[in-house]
Amino acid sequence: MVDWNQLSKQEQTEVERQYKVLSYGVDTILPQDEFKKKLATSIKEKRPLKVKLGLDPTAPDVHIGHTVVLNKLKQFQEFGHTIQLIIGNFTGKIGDPTGKDAARKALTDEEVKHNAQTYFEQFGKIIDMDAVELHYNAEWLSKIDFAEVLRLASHVTVARMLERNDFHNRYTDNKPIYLHEFFYPVMQGYDSYALESDIELGGTDQEFNVLFGRQIQEQFGKEKQVVLLLPLIEGLDGVEKMSKSKGNYIGIDESPGDIFGKTMSIPDELIVKYFRLASNLKIEEVAKIQADLEEGGLHPKDAKMRLAYSFVEMLYDQETADLSKENFLNVFQKNKMPGELPEVWWEKQKEVLVIDLVKDLGLLPSKGEVRRMIKNGGIRIDQEKIDDPSLIVSVVDGLVIQVGKRKFVKLRIQ
Amino acid sequence: MVDWNQLSKQEQTEVERQYKVLSYGVDTILPQDEFKKKLATSIKEKRPLKVKLGLDPTAPDVHIGHTVVLNKLKQFQEFGHTIQLIIGNFTGKIGDPTGKDAARKALTDEEVKHNAQTYFEQFGKIIDMDAVELHYNAEWLSKIDFAEVLRLASHVTVARMLERNDFHNRYTDNKPIYLHEFFYPVMQGYDSYALESDIELGGTDQEFNVLFGRQIQEQFGKEKQVVLLLPLIEGLDGVEKMSKSKGNYIGIDESPGDIFGKTMSIPDELIVKYFRLASNLKIEEVAKIQADLEEGGLHPKDAKMRLAYSFVEMLYDQETADLSKENFLNVFQKNKMPGELPEVWWEKQKEVLVIDLVKDLGLLPSKGEVRRMIKNGGIRIDQEKIDDPSLIVSVVDGLVIQVGKRKFVKLRIQ
Known part of the structure; x- marks a missing residue:
C-alpha cells in the first residue's frame, strides 16, 4: 500500500x-x-x-x-x-x-x-x-x-x-x-x-x-x-433494533403517507441518530439541527417533520414530500372541532380505485387491509357502505371517506 | 432384516x-x-x-x-x-x-x-x-x-x-x-x-x-x-494403553526373542486378558488356563511362557516358538553362578553377519542399535573388539558375545 x-x-x-x-x-x-x-x-x-x-x-x-x-x-x-x-x-x-x-x-x-x-x-x-x-x-x-x-x-x-x-x-x-x-x-x-x-x-x-x-x-x-x-438503528418503539419481524420498521416501499406518519411517531431521543444515519442530509445540516434542538430553538415535532420530509424526498421526490407533509398537517395536526372533519388535499387522478384511494390516504397500511375492511363492511364513502373492492370512485370536492367507526377524512380538490 | x-x-x-x-x-x-x-x-x-x-x-x-x-x-x-x-x-x-x-x-x-x-x-x-x-x-x-x-x-x-x-x-x-x-x-x-x-x-x-x-x-x-x-489392552507397564509412543509395546515385526522376552515381562494381572484378547487360543483353552491360574495349579510364570510361546507361534511358526522358548530358558532362567556365562543354543546358519547375530540373539532391539554399538566400540566377540559392521562371524561352540559392559552370552551349537 x-x-x-x-x-x-x-x-x-x-x-x-x-x-x-x-x-x-x-x-x-x-x-x-x-x-x-x-x-x-x-x-x-x-x-x-x-x-x-x-x-x-x-x-x-x-x-x-x-x-x-x-x-x-x-x-x-x-x-x-x-x-x-x-x-x-x-x-x-x-x-x-x-x-x-x-x-x-x-x-x-x-x-x-x-x-x-x-x-x-x-x-x-x-x-x-x-x-x-x-x-x-x-x-x-x-x-x-x-x-x-x-x-x-x-x-x-x-x-x-x-x-x-x-x-x-x-x-x-x-x-x-x-x-x-x-x-x-x-x-x-x-x-x-x-x-x-x-x-x-x-x-x-x-x-x-x-x-x-x-x-x-x-x-x-x-x-x-x-x-x-x-450502527444499528432502533425501530419506532425506540427500544429494539428496527426489523420487519418486530413490526417496528419504516419500509422503503411504503406509501409516502405511511413513511411520513411513522417517522412522526419515533421517540424524540432518536431524532438526531436517524438524521445522522438514515437520512441523506449533509454533515453540517445534521450538526445544525442537533445544535438547534439542544438549544431549544427547534421543537422536536418540527425536527421530526423535517426528518419525515427528508425520507419521503429521498425515497420518492420533493413534490411527493410536500404533499405528504400537507396531508399530515391536515389530518393529524389541525385541531378538530366537534362535527368538523379533517380535510386532505387530493392532487392525484380524479378517477381512482377505492382500494388505492384508501391506501394512498394512509388510512390503512396496505391494500390487503383495505380489501379486508371492505369485506367486513367497514368502508363508507359519503356514508354509503362499499362492498365492491373494484369500485372506481370519482373524487369530488368535499367527498367524505370513512374507515371503521372513527376514522373520517374529507377530500378537498382545487 | x-x-x-x-x-x-x-x-x-x-x-x-x-x-x-x-x-x-x-x-x-x-x-x-x-x-x-x-x-x-x-x-x-x-x-x-x-x-x-x-x-x-x-x-x-x-x-x-x-x-x-x-x-x-x-x-x-x-x-x-x-x-x-x-x-x-x-x-x-x-x-x-x-x-x-x-x-x-x-x-x-x-x-x-x-x-x-x-x-x-x-x-x-x-x-x-x-x-x-x-x-x-x-x-x-x-x-x-x-x-x-x-x-x-x-x-x-x-x-x-x-x-x-x-x-x-x-x-x-x-x-x-x-x-x-x-x-x-x-x-x-x-x-x-x-x-x-x-x-x-x-x-x-x-x-x-x-x-x-x-x-x-x-x-x-x-x-x-x-x-x-x-477392549484396549494395557502395555508392558500394565498401566497405560499399549502404544508405540509409550514404548510399552510388543511389535508384530519384532524378533522372536524380543516378543518372547517382552511377553515374559508383563504383570501377572494381565495374563488372562492377553490370552483372551491378543492370542488366538480357543475360548475353552483360555477358560482352562484362567481356572488353573485361579486354583493355583498353574504358576503365572508358566502361564506367561505359554502366552509368549503362542505369540511367537502366531506371528512366526511353531519351530521358531520352540527355539525362542529354549533360548529364553537358557539365558534368563538358569541360575547363573559367578563367572558362569548364560548359554544360548544357536540353530541358525554358522556364517552370519555380526549385526544379524547380535540382533537375533535379542541383545539389542534393532540392527541400527547394533551398528551404533559397534561404532562406539561396545561389541566384543571372544573379547576382541569389533569395528567392522559388515564382519561375518563363524559361529563355533563356546563363542562368547559381549554387548556393552555387562551383557554376555555364550553360544552353544550341537
Whole structure:
C-alpha cells in the first residue's frame, strides 16, 4: 500500500476529504490506519476501491434501517469507488434443514432471483444500481471441494466460533448449533477473498462475520480488507433494533403517507441518530439541527417533520414530500372541532380505485387491509357502505371517506 | 432384516455358533439385537457381512495391541464374511497444518502407499490378506463438494462433538480444536455409507467415531451398521494403553526373542486378558488356563511362557516358538553362578553377519542399535573388539558375545 508521504499535498487533502465523509456515522473501522492507507492507494493509483456488501436472499424486505448502509455505499459511489453487491445464493439454496427456523429453509433458484430483484428495485431508490457490480456467491463456493473446505476449516478454532455472541448463548443455553452454521462466516470471508474486496460494510452485529474476510484473505496471501461497522438503528418503539419481524420498521416501499406518519411517531431521543444515519442530509445540516434542538430553538415535532420530509424526498421526490407533509398537517395536526372533519388535499387522478384511494390516504397500511375492511363492511364513502373492492370512485370536492367507526377524512380538490 | 422365526432350526444354531465366537472378548456391541439380526440375515440369504476396519495411514506400526482387532477380523473371515480395510488416505493427505502435532502433517501419495504396504505385510501374519477388500477413502471423499459437506454438517451438532472426550478436555483446558478436526468422525462415518458396511470394528476409544457411521448411513437412507467395540489392552507397564509412543509395546515385526522376552515381562494381572484378547487360543483353552491360574495349579510364570510361546507361534511358526522358548530358558532362567556365562543354543546358519547375530540373539532391539554399538566400540566377540559392521562371524561352540559392559552370552551349537 502507498505511504502517506508518497502523496502530493493535493492528494493528501483528497484523502482527508473522503475520510471525513466516509467515516462519518461509522461505529468502528477495523483497522483505522489501514482504511486511510486504502484511500491513499486508491487516490495515488487512480484505482477505485472495491466496497463489498453481502446480502442474504432469504429476507428481501428493505427498511429505513438499511439506509444506514445504503447511504454509506452511496457516498463511496459518489467518490468513484466500486460497489460489490453479493447475493448469498449458495447459502440460501442450502438453507437450514433442521426446520427450527422457517426463514432458513432452502430457497429455489427462482425464489433467490425474485428476492434479489426485490432488493435491487428498492436499493435503486438510494444507490445507482447501474454502477454496481452484482455477484452470486454460488459461482465460486459451489466449486470448492471437500479438501479445500477442510483446509479452510483448519485455520479456524472451535473456541473462536463459540465466542460469537449468538453461538455462545445457544451453547450455554443447551440449544443446538449445527456444524454447518460455523461455515456461514467462513463463506462470507471466502467471498471477500474471491472478489478481492478492499472494504466490507456491515452492521455492528456483523463484526464477527466480516472480520473473517480479513482472516481468509490473509490465509490465501491476499491484501486484507478493511471493515466498516455501521450502527444499528432502533425501530419506532425506540427500544429494539428496527426489523420487519418486530413490526417496528419504516419500509422503503411504503406509501409516502405511511413513511411520513411513522417517522412522526419515533421517540424524540432518536431524532438526531436517524438524521445522522438514515437520512441523506449533509454533515453540517445534521450538526445544525442537533445544535438547534439542544438549544431549544427547534421543537422536536418540527425536527421530526423535517426528518419525515427528508425520507419521503429521498425515497420518492420533493413534490411527493410536500404533499405528504400537507396531508399530515391536515389530518393529524389541525385541531378538530366537534362535527368538523379533517380535510386532505387530493392532487392525484380524479378517477381512482377505492382500494388505492384508501391506501394512498394512509388510512390503512396496505391494500390487503383495505380489501379486508371492505369485506367486513367497514368502508363508507359519503356514508354509503362499499362492498365492491373494484369500485372506481370519482373524487369530488368535499367527498367524505370513512374507515371503521372513527376514522373520517374529507377530500378537498382545487 | 430377517426375523428370528424365519430361520430354520439349523440356521438358528449357526447364528448362535457365530454369535458366541464373534461376541467373545468384545467390550460393547451397539446395538446387540441388531448384531444377531445381521448374522441371521447373512446366514438366511447366504450373503457375507461386510466388516469394516478403518486405518490411519500416518501410524503404520502394528503391535500386539492390534491383534485384538485382527484376531476378531480373522474370526469373521473364518465364518466366510468379508473384511473391508479402509486406508484413510484422504484424511492423511490433508493432514493438520497447525504443526502442533508432527504425526498429523500431510502425507504424500508415496508415503501413504508405503505405510499402507507396511500395514498389509504385518496384518498378513494374522489375517488372510488375499481375501480382504482394500479401499482408499479419497476415492469417494475427494468427490464431495461444499454443498454436500454442508448438508452432512447440518445433521451434526457442535455440542455433540464437544461431548467427545478429547474434544471436551481440550475445550475446557482452552487448548485449540480446529474446525476441520470435527470432520474426522464425519468422514469415518461417510466411509461406512460409501461401502455399505454391516459391521465396524474399533477400540473402545473409537466409540464416538464409529457410531457416526450409523448416523450417516441413516441420514442417507441406508441400513445402519452394527458397532463392535474391542477392549484396549494395557502395555508392558500394565498401566497405560499399549502404544508405540509409550514404548510399552510388543511389535508384530519384532524378533522372536524380543516378543518372547517382552511377553515374559508383563504383570501377572494381565495374563488372562492377553490370552483372551491378543492370542488366538480357543475360548475353552483360555477358560482352562484362567481356572488353573485361579486354583493355583498353574504358576503365572508358566502361564506367561505359554502366552509368549503362542505369540511367537502366531506371528512366526511353531519351530521358531520352540527355539525362542529354549533360548529364553537358557539365558534368563538358569541360575547363573559367578563367572558362569548364560548359554544360548544357536540353530541358525554358522556364517552370519555380526549385526544379524547380535540382533537375533535379542541383545539389542534393532540392527541400527547394533551398528551404533559397534561404532562406539561396545561389541566384543571372544573379547576382541569389533569395528567392522559388515564382519561375518563363524559361529563355533563356546563363542562368547559381549554387548556393552555387562551383557554376555555364550553360544552353544550341537
